[in-house]
Amino acid sequence: MAKHTTANLRERDKELTLQQHDTDSPLIPVAQIERLHQFRPDLVDWIVKQTQIEAEHRRSEDKRINTFVFVERLIGQIFALLIGLAGIVGGVYAAVNGQAWAGGTIASLAITGLAVVFLTGRRGKSN
Secondary structure (H helix, E strand, O other), X not given: OEEXXXXXXXXXXXXXXXXXXXXXXXXXXXXXXXXHHHXXXXXXXXXXXXXXXXXXXXXXXXXXXXXXXXXXXXXXXHHHHHHHHHHHXXXXXXXXXXXXXXXXXXXXXXXXXXXXXXXXXXXXXXX
C-alpha cells in the first residue's frame, strides 16, 4: 500500500513544497532513483539487485504459506471425515447389537455435529 503526501505553503512571493512517499513495497520511486543516480550511480544497480532479491523472497514465502494453509485445510477435512465415519460406524454397531434407537441417535448426532461446525464455521469467517 502506497501513501503519497504533498503539502504546499505559499507566502507572497515564496513557496515551499513538501512531498512524502511511504510504501510497503521494496521498490523506490523513480524520482528518488534518478536523484541517487546523480549522486552515486553505482548504488542504483545495487538497489535494483536488492529489490529483486526481496521480491524473490516474498514470492517464496507466499508459496510456502499457501502450501501450509492447503495442507492444514486438507488435514482438517480428513479428520472431519474420520470423525463422521466413526460416528456412523459406531451407530451401525450399536444398531446391529440390538440398540436401534441408540445407534440411530449416535449416527445422527455425529453427522449433525459436523454439519453444524461446518455451517457455523463458514458463517463466522464471513463476518
